[in-house]
Structures are given as structure tokens and as C-alpha cells.
Amino acid sequence: MPTPAPLSAEAPSDAFGTPLIDVSALVPGARVLVKDETRYASGSHKEPAARAVVARAVADGHRHVTIATCGNYGRAMATACQVAGVECTVVLPAGWSDGGEAMQAAGARVHLVDGAYEDAVDESRRLAATGDCVDGNVDGPYVEAVFEGHGVVVSALRAALPEAPAAIWLPVGNGTTAIAVRRQLELLGWNTVINGVGSAGNNPMVTCWPGPYRTLPPESVSTTDHNQPLVNWHALQGDEAMAAIAATGGTVIGADDRELCDARDALAEHGAFPTAAGAVALAGLLRTARSEGLVPGTHVVVLSGR
Structure with a gap:
């Protein structure tokens, strides 16, 4: 593979145009690149996964997809369905995100439920079971399409970088992105470390690490304006x-x-404008850099939403 030109402050790195931005100045002595997945039309890194799910659903003859969301996947799915001319129903916990305005603007129907994200998942599965729509949730029948879509970021890095990064820093919610990235790293033969970052105390992957996995008591998690998309008492693929x-x-x-x-x-x-939750992976890298330092090599940080 030919060696690409050195990265400028911002360099497009895949077919969708989401850039790599050099933010090494934030950690003197380290090379840190931000993969700004907020540049997708939906503003969410989950857009390739949503597109893959919709493509698979259409191929199977479905014209209506339903999912649960805290915000990011809903915006991504609403956008993907709109492009494909497919109906979309998004189930959202009442009081979370923007109330579904961005999803409605993209043509989705928004169904609000009392409770948490996990309650929204249950409701979306109930709707899918009626037969009027297909389950597009991250652990639903199109889970392999979800993994395929989330793996796009690794393919983009392979095209943009002369060698494997030392580490990739990812947000963790349900755990889907980490699984997908690991699969693609294995396919490439890259010995890249995956570090997951979540909302402190508000995700079982964070609280249980290094294991075994256990769900949190639902009443123990706390949502704020800043951490909402990151909060799970049960990570579906944790x-x-x-x-x-x-x-x-x-x-x-x-x-x-x-x-x-x-x-x-x-x-x-540095010209990147995620939400606070969308910057979680960088927050984890910066905390680690302060407390113990970073391993040598290039670190790639995935921004997840704006």
C-alpha cells in the first residue's frame, strides 16, 4: 500500500468525507488524530451502520424499520431511511435528547415512552412484533449489518494511515462499535489496542471492567444534559x-x-464540534495521558455525535 502524504490539520479519509484531524497539540509528545464521525449528514458515527441495516431490510422486502435510541442511532436511522425512501419509527425515552425533533425533521415517526433507553428497546421490539415493521436495533435480526457498518471506520483508517495505529479510542454504550472494530482489526491483521470510554458510573461496561459483566440497578444510573447518549443500565452487547x-x-x-x-x-x-457526549473518547484519552501517559505510536480517537 502506498504511503499517503502527511496529514494536514484536516484530511478527508473515506468515501463519506469524514476527516482525520491532527490534535497532537493537546497531548505534547504524542500523536493523536481525531476521526470526526460527526461530519456524517445525521451528525452520528452510527450512520454507516444504519445505512447497512436499511439496505439489508430493503433487500428482504421491508419498507418500514423501527428502532430504539437515546439520540445518535435515531438520527442515523432516520437519515438512512429518508435516503432509501423507507418508513422509520424511532422509540425514544420521554425527556431525552431533543424530543426527537431532528429525527422528525428527517421524516421519522417518533414514539415517546416513559422510562430509560432499555424501556424504549422493549417497546420498539413490541412494535416490530406486530408485523408492520422490522426490528433494526443494534442486537436485532440485522446485527451483522450493524457490525459491517461500524467497521467502516477501520477501513477508512487503513486507507489514510501508513501503518496500524497503536490504539483506537471509542465511545461505549451498548458495546456494538467495539465488537465491530475488533473484527475489522483482526481481518487486517492489525495489533491495535481498543480503549473504550463511557460515562463514569453510568454504564455496566465501565463499572464492571475488567469483568465479569453485570447489569446495573436501573435506578443507579443518572442522566444529564451532557451524558445522555452514553447512559445504559444494560449494555446490550456489553x-x-x-x-x-x-x-x-x-x-x-x-x-x-x-x-x-x-x-x-x-x-x-481544532475545528471539531461534537456534543460533550460525542467527545467522550477524547475525554478518556486525556484522562489517561494525565494519569499514566500514552503508549508510543499513533492514537486515533473516534468522535461520535454532534
Whole structure:
């Protein structure tokens, strides 16, 4: 593979145009690149997964997809369905995100339920069971399409970088992205460490690391304006994701709201504008850099939503 030209402050790295941005100035002595997945039309890194799910559903003859979301996957699925001319129903916990305005703007029907994300998942599965729509959730019948879509980021890095990065820093919610990234790393033969970062105290992958996986009491998690998309009392694929991260020699850590906001604000100076939750992976890297330092080599940080 030919060696690409050195990265500028911002360099497009895949067919969708989401850039790599050099933010090494944030950690003197280290090379840190941000993969700004917020540049997708939906503003969410989950858009390739949503597109893959919709394509598979259409191929199977379905014209209506339903999912549960805290925000990011809903925006991604609404956008993907709109492009494909497919109906979309998004189930959202009442009081979370923007109430579904962005999803409605993309043509989705928004169904609000009392409770948490996990309650929204249950309701979306109930709707799918009626036969009027197909389950497009991350652990539903199109889970392999979800993994395929989330793996796009690794293919993009292969095209943009002359060698494997030392580490990839990812957000953790349900664990889906970590599993997908691990699969693609194995296919490439890259010995890249995966580090997962979530909301401190508000995700079982964070609280249980390094294992065994256990769900949290639902009443123990706390949502704020900054951490909402990161909060789970049950990570749907958490056990498998923890195993995937451990297999690379990586870790799962938590970041608090202050650290989320600090990471978001630091990125603005480099032309990246995620939400605080969308900057969680950088928050984890910065915490690690302060406390123990980073391993040598290139570190890639995935931004997840704006």
C-alpha cells in the first residue's frame, strides 16, 4: 500500500468525507488524530451502520424499520431511511435528547415512552412484533449489518494511515462499535489496542471492567444534559464487547461530565464540534495521558455525535 502524504490539520479519509484531524497539540509528545464521525449528514458515527441495516431490510422486502435510541442511532436511522425512501419509527425515552425533533425533521415517526433507553428497546421490539415493521436495533435480526457498518471506520483508517495505529479510542454504550472494530482489526491483521470510554458510573461496561459483566440497578444510573447518549443500565452487547476490548490489551474507563465538556471545548479549537457526549473518547484519552501517559505510536480517537 502506498504511503499517503502527511496529514494536514484536516484530511478527508473515506468515501463519506469524514476527516482525520491532527490534535497532537493537546497531548505534547504524542500523536493523536481525531476521526470526526460527526461530519456524517445525521451528525452520528452510527450512520454507516444504519445505512447497512436499511439496505439489508430493503433487500428482504421491508419498507418500514423501527428502532430504539437515546439520540445518535435515531438520527442515523432516520437519515438512512429518508435516503432509501423507507418508513422509520424511532422509540425514544420521554425527556431525552431533543424530543426527537431532528429525527422528525428527517421524516421519522417518533414514539415517546416513559422510562430509560432499555424501556424504549422493549417497546420498539413490541412494535416490530406486530408485523408492520422490522426490528433494526443494534442486537436485532440485522446485527451483522450493524457490525459491517461500524467497521467502516477501520477501513477508512487503513486507507489514510501508513501503518496500524497503536490504539483506537471509542465511545461505549451498548458495546456494538467495539465488537465491530475488533473484527475489522483482526481481518487486517492489525495489533491495535481498543480503549473504550463511557460515562463514569453510568454504564455496566465501565463499572464492571475488567469483568465479569453485570447489569446495573436501573435506578443507579443518572442522566444529564451532557451524558445522555452514553447512559445504559444494560449494555446490550456489553459482555462480548468487553471480551473484544480485553483481547486487544485495551481497557474501559469512565469520564465524568466535567471531562466530557473539557474535551468538547478543546476540540473546538481544532475545528471539531461534537456534543460533550460525542467527545467522550477524547475525554478518556486525556484522562489517561494525565494519569499514566500514552503508549508510543499513533492514537486515533473516534468522535461520535454532534
